[in-house]
Amino acid sequence: xxxxxxxxxxxxxxxxxxxxxxxxxxxxxxxxxxxxxxxxxxxxxxxxxxxxxxxxxxxxxxxxxxxxxxxxxxxxxxxxxxxxxxxxxxxxxxxxxxxxxxxxxxxxxxxxxxxxxxxxxxxxxxxxxxxxxxxxxxxxxxxxxxxxxxxxxxxxxxxxxxxxxxxxxxxxxxxxxxxxxxxxxxxxxxxxxxxxxxxxxxxxxxxxxxxxxxxxxxxxxxxxxxxxxxxxxxxxxxxxxxxxxxxxxxxxxxxxxxxxxxxxxxxxxx
Amino acid sequence: xxxxxxxxxxxxxxxxxxxxxxxxxxxxxxxxxxxxxxxxxxxxxxxxxxxxxxxxxxxxxxxxxxxxxxxxxxxxxxxxxxxxxxxxxxxxxxxxxxxxxxxxxxxxxxxxxxxxxxxxxxxxxxxxxxxxxxxxxxxxxxxxxxxxxxxxxxxxxxxxxxxxxxxxxxxxxxxxxxxxxxxxxxxxxxxxxxxxxxxxxxxxxxxxxxxxxxxxxxxxxxxxxxxxxxxxxxxxxxxxxxxxxxxxxxxxxxxxxxxxxxxxxxxxxxxxxxxxxxxxxxxxxxxxxxxxxxx
Numbered sequence: 001x002x003x004x005x006x007x008x009x010x011x012x013x014x015x016x017x018x019x020x021x022x023x024x025x026x027x028x029x030x031x032x033x034x035x036x037x038x039x040x041x042x043x044x045x046x047x048x049x050x051x052x053x054x055x056x057x058x059x060x061x062x063x064x065x066x067x068x069x070x071x072x073x074x075x076x077x078x079x080x081x082x083x084x085x086x087x088x089x090x091x092x093x094x095x096x097x098x099x100x101x102x103x104x105x106x107x108x109x110x111x112x113x114x115x116x117x118x119x120x121x122x123x124x125x126x127x128x129x130x131x132x133x134x135x136x137x138x139x140x141x142x143x144x145x146x147x148x149x150x151x152x153x154x155x156x157x158x159x160x161x162x163x164x165x166x167x168x169x170x171x172x173x174x175x176x177x178x179x180x181x182x183x184x185x186x187x188x189x190x191x192x193x194x195x196x197x198x199x200x201x202x203x204x205x206x207x208x209x210x211x212x213x214x215x216x217x218x219x220x221x222x223x224x225x226x227x228x229x230x231x232x233x234x235x236x237x238x239x240x241x242x243x244x245x246x247x248x249x250x251x252x253x254x255x256x257x258x259x260x261x262x263x264x265x266x267x268x269x270x
Numbered sequence: 271x272x273x274x275x276x277x278x279x280x281x282x283x284x285x286x287x288x289x290x291x292x293x294x295x296x297x298x299x300x301x302x303x304x305x306x307x308x309x310x311x312x313x314x315x316x317x318x319x320x321x322x323x324x325x326x327x328x329x330x331x332x333x334x335x336x337x338x339x340x341x342x343x344x345x346x347x348x349x350x351x352x353x354x355x356x357x358x359x360x361x362x363x364x365x366x367x368x369x370x371x372x373x374x375x376x377x378x379x380x381x382x383x384x385x386x387x388x389x390x391x392x393x394x395x396x397x398x399x400x401x402x403x404x405x406x407x408x409x410x411x412x413x414x415x416x417x418x419x420x421x422x423x424x425x426x427x428x429x430x431x432x433x434x435x436x437x438x439x440x441x442x443x444x445x446x447x448x449x450x451x452x453x454x455x456x457x458x459x460x461x462x463x464x465x466x467x468x469x470x471x472x473x474x475x476x477x478x479x480x481x482x483x484x485x486x487x488x489x490x491x492x493x494x495x496x497x498x499x500x501x502x503x504x505x506x507x508x509x510x511x512x513x514x515x516x517x518x519x520x521x522x523x524x525x526x527x528x529x530x531x532x533x534x535x536x537x538x539x540x541x542x543x544x545x546x547x548x549x550x551x552x553x554x555x556x557x558x559x560x561x562x563x564x565x
Binding site: 021030034098101102107132151205209 | 279282283284286288289291292293295296299300301302303306307310358359362363365367368369381383384385387389390391392393394395396398399400402405406432436439455468494497500504514517521522527530531534537538541
């Protein structure tokens with residue numbers, strides 16, 4: 001991200017600002033690091049090697065049937081909701097950015113509704129609606145709910161990508177005799193693909209991470225990973241949850257790295 | 271390359287085919303459900319758990335009961351405290367970010383974003399582990415002889431505060447960073463050259479000129495924090511009832527959906543009022559800038 005101000009001298013922040021920043025990073029990261037370290041620590045009171053390093057909690061996680069079920073549920077929901085929302089969102093973003101039609105402004109406003117509305121309201125609204133439609137609460141209803149909030153993020157991400165698009169490339173393709181279909185698949189699509197990919201990545205992460213809306217639309221016996229972790233935490237602190245949480249953080253870290261590589265800048269919601 | 275604003279777009283009479291599925295989806299899974307919540311809020315719970323549509327305002331009247339007003343008040347207090355704490359911590363942070371060297375800045379930015387993407391249940395749990403009876407804070411404190419018995423930090427106002435602030439801090443820092451990143455820092459020097467004290471520079475130059483970022487950040491934190499109940503639930507032992515708990519209870523336990531709907535509409539109303547305040551300030555900001563340019 002280069003800006004015009006990059007060249008200008010910037011003041012050195014006062015000491016108090018630096019101190020507060022350090023404090024903020026401390027409270028953000030110390031809990032997370034604690035969790036990671038604890039996930040590798042052996043049982044404290046047990047026999048054998050107290051406080052030695054161990055992978056036993058990770059073995060426990062991978063042999064826990066319920067956790068694996070929750071994981072596969074999360075991945076299943078994530079993949080389908082990502083496919084759904086990316087397709088719908090990309091098409092909508094193309095139309096919104098490239099044409100003018102009645103209701104365009106209204107659609108733009110509606111797109112922002114899931115972003116500003118308290119999650120809990122969307123969750124319960126969908127719960128009521130699914131019950132009225134007699135849709136069984138389970139993986140299907142979760143996917144429908146996740147698509148609903150992910151579309152907005154996809155539309156915004158892809159629209160941002162289309163905004164800086166050099167349309168003379170498409171004109172050149174048309175001038176050279178390409179059909180609209182060819183122009184789209186050979187020129188437009190490859191160029192906006194990074195935008196679509198970051199939209200899809202965001203949709204997947206949002207789906208994988210979501211707690212509240214899933215909490216309302218999941219019904220009984222279809223826990224996703226965050227729901228499962230929540231249920232486990234309600235029972236109390238355990239090394240197994242430490243290991244599972246560390247794994248989730250690792251997955252997030254990888255996703256953020258991937259997300260920041262192709263398009264530096266665009267963060268969630270921004 | 272032609273500036274995009276000048277590009278001519280085909281003007282269509284109806285929404286194009288490409289956008290129809292998304293419009294349909296929003297209509298079917300967003301607008302209709304929200305409309306139903308609105309209708310439900312004027313209905314009553316039937317004797318056998320069904321819904322009686324008798325269009326009464328009794329749910330709203332009930333919501334003005336002292337018990338529920340106190341719950342709303344609790345949520346407002348927690349959301350304001352969280353937003354205010356995030357502002358006090360986030361503003362200096364954004365300042366440091368905006369004035370850092372570009373390379374260092376992108377690392378700091380990344381460090382702000384990573385927790386933002388980390389699952390919030392995991393983060394709340396991490397605080398629970400950190401502050402727990404056998405957690406590192408207690409072990410360290412006892413090891414250093416600061417206290418003899420482990421202090422129960424979890425299930426306290428402090429752990430809830432810590433959980434809320436660490437969860438919402440990135441929502442505050444990012445818009446503030448955007449505002450400060452565009453800020454012309456030579457204005458600070460100019461003010462100082464004209465004899466302003468550091469205090470004056472902060473309150474009369476820096477803060478007024480980054481007001482839009484402050485308000486955006488405040489809304490970004492305040493709005494979701496208002497409906498938040500999972501973090502207080504995990505870290506506070508569910509001792510104070512919040513709107514989020516109350517609404518969830520209506521839907522998943524007592525099954526009084528009409529009352530729950532009315533409560534959530536009041537929640538939306540509060541959010542909308544705060545957004546309106548935001549939009550008005552933005553508008554005023556634009557007008558101020560327009561008049562400043564006109565002069």
